[in-house]
Amino acid sequence: METLFTTVIALVPRLLDGAVTTVAITLLTAPVAALLALIAGLARLSHVKAVAAAAVVYVELFRGTSLLVQLFFMFYVLPLIGIELSPWTTGVATLALNFGSYGSEIVRGALLAVPRGQIEAALVLHMPPSQVLRRVLLPQALPAMLPPFGNQLVELVKATSLLSLITISDLAFVGNALAQTTGRVTMVYVLLLLIYFAIAYTLTLAVRALERRYGTGATVAGAR
């Protein structure tokens, strides 16, 4: 006789396959998104008007439209104009562009939060601008970015489920398939929720650990 236990045993390995894909997409996308965020955030603060304007266009375009529609556009429309990308490339690129646009505002805010006087102090010490950025601004701005970036990372885990709609066998894709083929709808979706939560919460804890080590709170607490 089939018990609850044996059902779970039967479903979990296949769901875990999907979970591995979800985690892989997240871990591939996050650094690309962070890099885009850094570049766009810095570009917004550039004195060169064209650079700042290009960043504004990018950020507003990707922040102001639906992620799902962006995915479909990249997946269905780009091939029509001769750009053929694999589903994985399409998925990771779209997610990274979308999350990079949100992240750029985090970067911009954190950079602006460093008191201007310190930039002037660095300049009168004859540091070139690149050094001011690397040695004065970023060491103080990066810790301030950690909590909001952690938030974005959890958002990203959940957003990866949209990639199931462009044929990627991630956790949501596998779950949907299992629900249909086994008929165990409740069980499958409960397990799906639990696994998403486990992934997201693990990442949250990881970011908290980073915050304790490098975050603003760490330096304030460590000061006394």
Next chain:
Amino acid sequence: MPTAPDALRFTPPLDALKLTGIRKTFGGTTILSGFSLDVPEGQRLALIGGSGSGKTTVLRLIAGLERPDAGEIELFGRQLPYRRFAGRLIPDDPPEARELRRPVGMVFQHFNLFQHLTALENVIEAPIHVLGQSPAEARRAAMALLDSVGLADLADRYPRQLSGGQQQRVAIVRALALKPRVLLFDEVTASLDPEKVAEVLAVMRALAADERVTMIIVTHEMGFAREVADRVVFMQRGVIVEDTPAAAFFAAPQDPRSRAFLNLAS
């Protein structure tokens, strides 16, 4: 040819600094219009005047934190490279401009220490990363400087763990670590508690005793200006109203506006 020491002091051969015809406006407000000033090497110049007189702007122009709308800035006989672009002056060749400004150091009203670095790290940052000194060498020099201002014990503290007076002394040491030939002081005691002012002035007094450094001091501390400065330039609304040896200025200011200012300030 016998010359009085005083005369020598006021006409040395080399100008540390020469500003000619500087114009500067901020959003339609003219701060300086045709401002000129020569500062001989080694001079202690007190730049005084009410708020909005343009004295801080003069320092910031020299330090390169502002660029002039028109005019020329010369350091030790070499003109800073600006070129005209779309009706404005922009720095031509920033690395060269940085190089020419190397002899200039500046200390701010609000200290502006790097908050993520200790006192010692604040001081050695530029010697290591701008001058290319070895960390050991920079550390040794920095500790000697910190010791000379009574802060050797606090070298490993972060700025927020220091009092305002201590932070300002660290900031002065940070500027000194690059061995400046011109030091700009922008109201460095203005945001300190009264009892901390003396400790910062003591450091500056000791500095002024060193004949080599040219000092331009923007201050409201008239007693200190009188004691340390060789020359006083009194500004109002971007214009030099009076420019005299310090002793003469404080004994008998010539312009009624200087007299009014001195009466208010003392």
